[in-house]
Amino acid sequence: AQSVAQPEDQVNVAEGNPLTVKCTYSVSGNPYLFWYVQYPNRGLQFLLKYITGDNLVKGSYGFEAEFNKSQTSFHLKKPSALVSDSALYFCAVRENYGGSQGNLIFGKGTKLSVKP
Amino acid sequence: DGGITQSPKYLFRKEGQNVTLSCEQNLNHDAMYWYRQDPGQGLRLIYYSQIVNDFQKGDIAEGYSVSREKKESFPLTVTSAQKNPTAFYLCASSTGVRETQYFGPGTRLLVL
Numbered sequence: 001a002q003s004v005a006q007p008e009d010q011v012n013v014a015e016g017n018p019l020t021v022k023c024t025y026s027v028s029g030n031p032y033l034f035w036y037v038q039y040p041n042r043g044l045q046f047l048l049k050y051i052t053g054d055n056l057v058k059g060s061y062g063f064e065a066e067f068n069k070s071q072t073s074f075h076l077k078k079p080s081a082l083v084s085d086s087a088l089y090f091c092a093v094r095e096n097y098g099g100s101q102g103n104l105i106f107g108k109g110t111k112l113s114v115k116p
Numbered sequence: 117d118g119g120i121t122q123s124p125k126y127l128f129r130k131e132g133q134n135v136t137l138s139c140e141q142n143l144n145h146d147a148m149y150w151y152r153q154d155p156g157q158g159l160r161l162i163y164y165s166q167i168v169n170d171f172q173k174g175d176i177a178e179g180y181s182v183s184r185e186k187k188e189s190f191p192l193t194v195t196s197a198q199k200n201p202t203a204f205y206l207c208a209s210s211t212g213v214r215e216t217q218y219f220g221p222g223t224r225l226l227v228l
Contacts, residue, residue: 041222104159
């Protein structure tokens with residue numbers, strides 16, 4: 001079965017420092033991977049996705065993610081964190097096979113806290 | 117959140133009552149989805165619909181029902197059979213099941 005794991009419940013970073021939010025996955029076939037961000041009491045906002053091609057994917061708000069096939073990882077990164085980046089971040093993988101093909105499987109989320 | 121609206125923002129349910137959550141999109145998307153979000157559990161799929169007049173159960177469909185009579189609308193009913201309905205409910209849509217999903221602002225359901 002396909003799955004995605006976010007090993008850290010919370011990540012704390014000082015403003016201006018680089019940030020990394022980790023995600024690992026388990027899929028059959030080629031992975032289709034997504035990152036979303038959620039601010040309190042709001043819906044999820046799409047940040048970026050990896051389908052194929054360049055392993056470094058650039059997305060919204062200065063975020064990027066690096067796809068690493070050998071480590072089955074898709075970590076979210078930003079060179080310089082802002083206080084306004086504080087939110088809940090979700091990694092997701094798309095089902096590739098079976099009756100639920102196309103549906104997203106979400107990780108449990110990582111809370112990012114950026115301190116001034 | 118643009119293009120997908122959910123109402124109400126907050127909803128209170130009494131014991132034994134059915135309640136309906138609204139989801140409307142003006143993005144001309146074919147596929148629509150309902151998720152439930154509980155603290156520390158991420159998002160879990162309740163129901164999804166790939167086209168009008170068709171829908172499929174997700175991972176946690178028990179106690180819920182949906183309809184898809186119009187392309188723009190995908191209402192979710194939380195029935196009295198759902199014994200633990202308190203959660204944040206999120207609707208999403210995409211051009212197709214293989215495409216990026218975009219989310220509405222959510223409805224928080226509370227039990228009185």
